[in-house]
Amino acid sequence: MDSLAIVILNYNGHSFLADFLPTVLANADGHPVYVADSASTDGSVAFVRATCPTVRIIELSRNEGYAGGYNLALTHLRQQYGGARYYVLLNSDIDVTPGWLSPMLTLLDANPAIAACQPKIRSYAQRDLFEHAGAAGGFVDWLGYVFCRGRVFATFEQDKGQYDDDRRVFWATGACLVVRADVFHQTGGFDSAFFAHMEEIDWCWRVQRLGYEVWACGGSTVYHVGGGTLHKSNPHKTFLNYRNSLFMLYKNWPADGWLWGKIGMRLVLDGLSSLLFLKVGQWRDVWAIIRAHGAFYAHLPQLNRQRSLLKKQQTKEVDLYPHSIVWQYFGKGKKRYKEMPDL
Missing domain, CATH: 3.90.550.10 (Spore Coat Polysaccharide Biosynthesis Protein SpsA; Chain A)
Known part of the structure; x- marks a missing residue:
């Protein structure tokens, strides 16, 4: 070896x-x-x-x-x-x-x-x-x-x-x-x-x-270099990023009571982010976000099975950053890592 x-x-x-x-x-x-x-x-x-x-x-x-x-x-x-x-x-x-x-x-x-x-x-x-x-x-x-x-x-x-x-x-x-x-x-x-x-x-x-x-x-x-296989301007990259972020959050988020509230907030914020694509005429990226949400719902049975298995295997709770990076960046104008609270 x-x-x-x-x-x-x-x-x-x-x-x-x-x-x-x-x-x-x-x-x-x-x-x-x-x-x-x-x-x-x-x-x-x-x-x-x-x-x-x-x-x-x-x-x-x-x-x-x-x-x-x-x-x-x-x-x-x-x-x-x-x-x-x-x-x-x-x-x-x-x-x-x-x-x-x-x-x-x-x-x-x-x-x-x-x-x-x-x-x-x-x-x-x-x-x-x-x-x-x-x-x-x-x-x-x-x-x-x-x-x-x-x-x-x-x-x-x-x-x-x-x-x-x-x-x-x-x-x-x-x-x-x-x-x-x-x-x-x-x-x-x-x-x-x-x-x-x-x-x-x-x-x-x-x-x-x-x-x-x-x-x-x-x-x-x-x-x-970045974007060597799939360039950042490709709508398929938009689809994968939005879909996979929801996959990851649903599988791993520990608190059952908050899960769907959190997913709902994410879907709303994703929808708002599509306005940025609309603003510059990137309709294919807007459609990619819509398709990403549809794919998330289609995968829910598989995600539920994975979520249950991961909960059984888990030995430690994992802490997420307790603030919204979206709000810190766009709402409060904090653009750099060291400007963020509680890091």
Whole structure:
């Protein structure tokens, strides 16, 4: 068994592999690198075989998204290659830096309770700014809305060392996620119904309910292009984000008496947010939000079963951020993480 395996899930990411895979190999510190390909049609597999012969290739028969793709890839890795103690789940559009792995491994080795951690995620295009997907570690407010140290909604902070500490967070980003392999397999991995987006936040919530912790490692930095597989302007991304946020909240919210009141408030706020799309003529995004709500209702039987099972397995209550990040940001004008109360 390897101590660590770097696994890049790829779907038609030939250009990103050409740009960033050599840097990953150069900074892998001797650990094996895998490319798990989700039935790409752009010649990705042939390119990797021809140019990076030391990379181990896992060929998946179809595109199952981030959630299902990594579930399949890591199961295959364990069965065919003996697994690893830690998995690094790395997006194909990540530019790693020298020494990026060591601080995270040190953090995980020092505390067996940590199930996952992430480095600081900075923007590849504007390298002094934090990037949307995870920034310096994320949190979830009491209505299920997510935000990060270094990024709240559309406000991106400059990295001036203010988040160079190692600290516990609520969720770590799937763009560059280091997970303890035994915990990943113990929990059944990601919820494949999510397909893509927020599945890592759901997983982080679930592992904390089992008593584990999630951390951000301030001593490690990588750069993220963002939107490599599904651009932020794509309405399908809007659909996945709104639907999966409701999935996550319904499955994991602990207080039965408040659950439907909370869901109702979320549906209203989602509806209000669609007005922002209407304002700029993005009708397809409005329709995506409507479809997301419909998909949530359609999945309720499955979500109820998952909710019941998770309640039986739970060993610890998990605290959410007790304020509305929407109100703090839009209502009170607090745009940065350190301006928020009770953090």
